[in-house]
Amino acid sequence: MPPTDRTAARRGRSGAGSRPAEASFVLSAATCDQLPAPDLAEVAVAGRSNVGKSSLLGALLGRPGLVRTSKTPGSTVLLNLFEVEVAGPEGPTQRVRLVDLPGYGFAARGARERARLAARIEAYLAARRCTAVLLLLDLRRGVLDADLEFVEAAAAHAHRLVLVGTKVDKIPRSRRGAARRRIADAFGVAPRDVHVTSARTREGVAGPGGLTELLCDLAGGERSIDVARSTLEIDG
Template identity: 35%
Template sequence: MSETAANIIKASYEASAVRMDQYPQDGLTEVAFIGRSNVGKSSLINSLCRHHGLARISGQPGKTQTINFYRLTAKLSEEARQEFFLVDLPGYGYAKTGVANRRSWSKFIEEYLKKAPHLKLICQLIDIRHTPQAGDLAMLEWLRQNKLPVQLILTKTDKLSKTAIQKQLAVLARGFGVKSSDFIPYSAVKGTGRAELLDVICPLLLQ
């Protein structure tokens, strides 16, 4: 599927939830995004949808405290259009968040990931500038243990040179026990990685 064939042509906020009975009931495919607080998730979502301000960007980590659903329309070909939900999950690993809040968030995030009937893919976002972080490793291990489909995305690649990106790819691949090709390097600023991510998401909408 080429970049010109697959695209997001419409995006809008749908709902926020902390319980299953609050999830949209449309039966549409869902693709969820999760990552450490301040990983650049909102910027990536806005970049993917080409909709500035769709997901709120904050300099304060831990700002997203609910599961947020966005209704997207994908153009799969000249004739085919398909709606789906992009699901923005709260960030994990923010130290200043209270213990009670962390437990509450953990519970409803886990419930969503385990029980959402239309969830087809979880995109785990990882900041390319750092060595493997304990929270990221633990999240990936949990997703694997629960046999959930994961796409690893490396954010903020515009902060590094091409040489540094290749070096970090190798470091992170070793740390996460995957191949470098298992990552999609992404820059919300430059839009690099957008076509590759769409090529992963759009075929799911045809299943």
């Protein structure tokens, strides 16, 4: 499995943590040539269908209504772009482009449709040099074959992954540690390298050490990311 990028812990953080300052929908694209020039820090958001990707994106943007959510898995089939300004507890506001990739692994889709969406994801990974990829994993389900296939595709283009466990609010507190360890073990990393979140309660999203703070660091070119938000460097 890919090695962990062990980066030094940030020190001296204070305040309420980063927060979304302004967010907007940019466009939906079927192909990469429809995407804007890569003039901003770009973070892709990936995960299986029904992993809670749209809900977490809404929480991350600070505007849940900005992202279309559906009770039917697999509703995201295009590359959906958003831009958000995140203000850290220290330093200037940073602007980040978020790319919502189509969900993968939805068995109810026909083989042809699954192949078409897989090709769309692969084309994005090949064409764009994004700052990082947030890989969302349902803490209740663990890591499935479809997740490992995505990691292999990302590895072919040496993308940097951030492991994000979703829906922690749906797990009893007594079982959360085990759920986090199960994902960590699948990638050969420490449990602290799995960022635990809830779109409903905003745990792991807002406040010190949250995903909005991570976005601010990434947009600012920070290489010193808190080990609790550590990333995987994957090489093809």
